[in-house]
Amino acid sequence: MSLLAPxxxxxxxxxxxxxxALLQALAxxxxxxIVEILRGGERCxxxxxxxxxxxxxxxxxxxxVLREAGLVRDRRDGRWIHYxxxxxxxxxxxxxxxxxxxxxxxxxVAKRFDTCPPGSTP
Numbered sequence: 486m487s488l489l490a491p492x493x494x495x496x497x498x499x500x501x502x503x504x505x506a507l508l509q510a511l512a513x514x515x516x517x518x519i520v521e522i523l524r525g526g527e528r529c530x531x532x533x534x535x536x537x538x539x540x541x542x543x544x545x546x547x548x549x550v551l552r553e554a555g556l557v558r559d560r561r562d563g564r565w566i567h568y569x570x571x572x573x574x575x576x577x578x579x580x581x582x583x584x585x586x587x588x589x590x591x592x593x594v595a596k597r598f599d600t601c602p603p604g605s606t607p
Contacts, residue, residue, distance in 0.1 A: 504581045507574055510554030516547050523557060527569040
């Protein structure tokens with residue numbers, strides 16, 4: 486290991502479990518599409534269903550998976566349910582991916598230093 490490589494800071498088990506649940510919830514094309522739709526703001530189920538072109542029970546299933554993972558929240562308005570993204574959940578994914586990106590960049594720099602002949606600079 487290079488002297489320039491950062492010391493690994495391992496995330497907690499709780500953080501790993503949380504991020505895994507978030508990523509598993511996003512590991513479906515329709516759920517990703519729902520997230521894309523909700524990026525435009527809160528939407529009623531009656532607005533999401535025609536856009537996705539799926540049955541109401543299937544849409545409810547996908548929304549439940551996203552809600553249980555903490556990616557969306559719901560709000561009842563009479564007989565309609567409105568859904569919105571939970572920004573903190575998306576930020577947690579971004580932090581996790583940014584950490585992975587930072588680790589990869591640090592590894593690349595460390596590798597360059599490890600392979601340079603003595604007395605030369607990368």
